[in-house]
Amino acid sequence: MMSFESPWQYSFPPFFTLQPNVDTRQKQLTAWCSLVLSYCRLNKLYTMTVTEAQESPLFNNRKLQRKLPLESILVVLEELRKKGNLEWLDKNKSSFLVLWRRLEEWSKLIYQWVSKNGLTNSVFTLYELSNGDDTENEEFHGLEESLLLRALQALQQEHKAEIITLDDGRGVKFF
């Protein structure tokens, strides 16, 4: 079952049929996109295969006995990609990365936490940032590693951080 208060569309049977009318379909796709993003945010999902998605409660409403067909799922995912909320992880488009926050938003969140807690000039391992006790209440806690790295690289570009190599992996120093 969906573990959050799903939008009305989720219990509306035709939502699982891609609509023939262009305007209606546009509304439908918008609703699907925000549903995917809030589902992933709530379940802290970053990567998924298309097959997993197909079987997840997100696209498969067992109670209603409706599922979004594969071609339609691909249309939704493509729509998310156009909005910058999704990246394909392989050429075959079989797995993807969901950015329920854009990269720049992640960077901002991390840096806000750093400055709020007076942690500039401190060094962290990447693991500490995403899995340490200190960040437990932060939204970026549990952030997928490649995403975290890219968010930090963006901060490095702005001279707010420097990524360093430590013995047991990578670390970062904030300025």
Added chain:
Amino acid sequence: MMHRRGVGAGAIAKKKLAEAKYKERGTVLAEDQLAQMSKQLDTFKTNLEEFASKHKQEIRKNPQFRVQFQDMCATIGVDPLASGKGFWSEMLGVGDFYYELGVQIIEVCLALKHRNGGLITLEELHQQVLKGRGKFAQDVSQDDLIRAIKKLKVLGNGFGILPVGGTYLIQSVPAALNMDHTRTCLLCSLFQKKGYVTISEIQSSLKWEAQRAKQVLDHLLKEGMAWLDTQAPTEPQYWLPALFTELYSQEITPEEAKEALP
């Protein structure tokens, strides 16, 4: 009885004089009547004004009272809403009331248009308008809504009221339902049972050809009022979000509220 007299010039002159006198008398009488009538009208108006100002609060606050007042006005041929500048609106503020209500109706309809394609039940509209008005605004009845919507029709054919088995569907998209009225209403009543219909249901209840049923349903799809579900067990179902009960009384989101802005 008058005596017959000769037909001399004197007689003619006399007759003319008499006619003139009658005429004069007639004018006086008519003037009297007019004066009396306007006096009566004045009294009537004063009484009505007195009544109106005395019950102003009730008329404004109590929807039932308002219906009765409207009915009373209708029987004597007065439309308190006809003019924004009449003494009614000055006296009661009813013109403003319906004007304000009309604006609120338009806002709700526009905000929810992307959900329901421009069709909404009167009950749902009522709920949403009440929510929007807040706790301390004067109470509004469904009768008030219908009146306000009828006034909105002056703005063009954008608003329509479709009777559907005991209640109404309000249509807020111009010229969208160009199928004939009865057909639409029949269809809507079919929809009302479950929120959807299928082609064979229409065929059996309305004795239509499948082709005709499909045409009408396709039209509703085209207008964005209906959604298609092809995964139903036996045959495709056509759904009206306007009649989808789980959608009722859902809060208008800030994004939707933005849609209502020009």
